[in-house]
Amino acid sequence: MAVADLTRAGAPAEPGRDGALLAVSDLRVSFQTPHGVVDAVRGVSFAIGRGETVGILGESGSGKSVSVGAVMGLLDSPPARIGGAIRYGGVDLLKAPVRETRRIHGDRVAMINQDAVTALNPGLTVGYQIAEMFRVHRPGTSRADARRRAAELMDRVKIPSARQRVQSYPHEFSGGMSQRVMIAMAIALEPDILIADEPTTALDVTVQAQIMQLLAELREQTGMALILITHDLGVVAESVARVLVMYAGRIVERGPTEEVIARPAHPYTAGLMSSVPRAEHKDRKLATIEGAPPVLTAIPPGCAFHPRCGRSRPVCSGDRPELEPVTSARDSACHFAAQVFDG
Amino acid sequence: MAEPATGAKGSPAVGEPLFEVENLVKHYVVRRGAFLGGGGVVRAVDDVSFTLRRGETLGIVGESGCGKSTLARVLLRLVEPTSGRAVLAGENLFELGAREMRLARRRLQIIFQDPFASLNPRMTVAEIVREPWAIFPGVVPRAERHDRVVDLLTRVGLNADDAHRHPHQFSGGQRQRIGIARSLALNPEIVICDEPVSALDVSIQAQVINLLEEIQDEFGLSYIFIAHDLSVVRHISDRVAVMYLGKFVELGTWREIYERPTHPYTQALLSAVPAIDPAERTRRIILEGEVPSPIDPPSGCRFRTRCRMAEARCAAEEPALVARAGSHPSACHFAAPAGS
Numbered sequence: 001m002a003v004a005d006l007t008r009a010g011a012p013a014e015p016g017r018d019g020a021l022l023a024v025s026d027l028r029v030s031f032q033t034p035h036g037v038v039d040a041v042r043g044v045s046f047a048i049g050r051g052e053t054v055g056i057l058g059e060s061g062s063g064k065s066v067s068v069g070a071v072m073g074l075l076d077s078p079p080a081r082i083g084g085a086i087r088y089g090g091v092d093l094l095k096a097p098v099r100e101t102r103r104i105h106g107d108r109v110a111m112i113n114q115d116a117v118t119a120l121n122p123g124l125t126v127g128y129q130i131a132e133m134f135r136v137h138r139p140g141t142s143r144a145d146a147r148r149r150a151a152e153l154m155d156r157v158k159i160p161s162a163r164q165r166v167q168s169y170p171h172e173f174s175g176g177m178s179q180r181v182m183i184a185m186a187i188a189l190e191p192d193i194l195i196a197d198e199p200t201t202a203l204d205v206t207v208q209a210q211i212m213q214l215l216a217e218l219r220e221q222t223g224m225a226l227i228l229i230t231h232d233l234g235v236v237a238e239s240v241a242r243v244l245v246m247y248a249g250r251i252v253e254r255g256p257t258e259e260v261i262a263r264p265a266h267p268y269t270a271g272l273m274s275s276v277p278r279a280e281h282k283d284r285k286l287a288t289i290e291g292a293p294p295v296l297t298a299i300p301p302g303c304a305f306h307p308r309c310g311r312s313r314p315v316c317s318g319d320r321p322e323l324e325p326v327t328s329a330r331d332s333a334c335h336f337a338a339q340v341f342d343g
Numbered sequence: 344m345a346e347p348a349t350g351a352k353g354s355p356a357v358g359e360p361l362f363e364v365e366n367l368v369k370h371y372v373v374r375r376g377a378f379l380g381g382g383g384v385v386r387a388v389d390d391v392s393f394t395l396r397r398g399e400t401l402g403i404v405g406e407s408g409c410g411k412s413t414l415a416r417v418l419l420r421l422v423e424p425t426s427g428r429a430v431l432a433g434e435n436l437f438e439l440g441a442r443e444m445r446l447a448r449r450r451l452q453i454i455f456q457d458p459f460a461s462l463n464p465r466m467t468v469a470e471i472v473r474e475p476w477a478i479f480p481g482v483v484p485r486a487e488r489h490d491r492v493v494d495l496l497t498r499v500g501l502n503a504d505d506a507h508r509h510p511h512q513f514s515g516g517q518r519q520r521i522g523i524a525r526s527l528a529l530n531p532e533i534v535i536c537d538e539p540v541s542a543l544d545v546s547i548q549a550q551v552i553n554l555l556e557e558i559q560d561e562f563g564l565s566y567i568f569i570a571h572d573l574s575v576v577r578h579i580s581d582r583v584a585v586m587y588l589g590k591f592v593e594l595g596t597w598r599e600i601y602e603r604p605t606h607p608y609t610q611a612l613l614s615a616v617p618a619i620d621p622a623e624r625t626r627r628i629i630l631e632g633e634v635p636s637p638i639d640p641p642s643g644c645r646f647r648t649r650c651r652m653a654e655a656r657c658a659a660e661e662p663a664l665v666a667r668a669g670s671h672p673s674a675c676h677f678a679a680p681a682g683s
Contacts, residue, residue, distance in 0.1 A: 177633075288549040
């Protein structure tokens, strides 16, 4: 089957990163709106290898969700204008015809998102919706086989009494259980990469802990890679080996998660860290980042963060800093990255 | 029954009892629906008692459906309580007539979670901030109102020019500032903050938390601070109540709750929060299942269906919220610090 071939061939050489499964290069996404051109993603490059875990951390409007939307082919173009390249197994997902990208989207690269409850079709049983994955992507699968595998998957994502609940409708499921159904659908075809876009943001913290543990277990069993999109520093810290920090449509910092957290090399990352209330700062004022993220129709020139940055100098509004190495494993897009890194 | 004494240690600014809530109950009767199956009684808030002291911040944490937002609404009588008392300045708010209640709200204001839904889009910022004075004309003389609006706006970090703009021209964090300015217009004693920062990005959240702390000192406010974010509640609260299925399960100073929790639910809740610092990571207690329905909650202890310590006694006998394990009030028969 073509899909199997693609899986085997799924490690194309990517400049600078051997064995990358998915390579995004210079991705740019903009939207024409009545208020002007919204520059949502402005030159984002990253790659992910087999079994890797990468977090994309950012606040609203940082471009994190739009970036993965482009990877998953979820942006209608037009109105979105998309540039750059997204390569998976030798295929540029931005240029390949739909019959080729269909073998990748939802199959080799699957996605779950924040709003599991509305992502499910309320008129169909959850078992039917999971089984649909096989009927659509594996046309040879018999109906009985698809149903059996749907029940197995529900069991695998730890939905209690899975065999009975195959016949349940989405409204009979809580938010946490709906997210498990979405995970079951996402892992149905044993994807190489799971993209999880704020998978626990709508959930309570005890349910979040269950879902993050489930994702970690499934990753361990299947070896799939994980791209986790989140605004939550704690979730990033506990779940992914590498992190990309996004601000106003660009990656401003990246590196191994623990190192980035222990010693940020970009003032925005450092500011985010210190805005989080911690026990030892109970009696102090929280450090804040002044102002608010820019409106995406009017992104400041130079470094987009400069109007909010305590280290801002004239060069920051004149020259846009590129993502450059701070150490062998770390990159930062700041003219003063070395000083920030040294504290 | 009055709340068991805890004492807000380490909070010298905290003064005398200001607001006493006793045995507050809010039940909703749900009828049998075509799709939802059986009817019943939703026990949204079920026998909650506490005392708020002057200048204090009482944090209330809990997951969705625990009743924390219903509690806020009942205290303001935006919904009517089923039973109980809420005594402010010698008056039981629940016995007041509509007119008297309106007057009492001068002392008791609220800041809502959603700064997009809680501000009238047709009004200017000045009109929004000034609106409470239409009901309480005596608070600020007419001639001083313009200046007062400007004072309030600048105090919350907005500009005088912003007075003539409309809510849609502001970001989420700025709208929350407008809501805060409005809540201050009547010089209240108590402000109920219902998830005031949970719709905001992390970097904006910190600004609003700092603002709330500053105005608390300046205006001598007491806060009832309701949130699901445990780190935010720890930062701002003197004391903290943990809510589960309509009940307070544990109540203590922030240190007692965060550093020496004795209720298994509090312990699980705290352990579930992802820690940024590897050093802060504790052994995670993963709870089984999800919160049961508040219609027909479990007998005895409501948490027993998910509790790793549950025994037969927990189904038979409801544990009272009383001081246990030589420490603060905890509603568990087996209350003990973690690991003991």
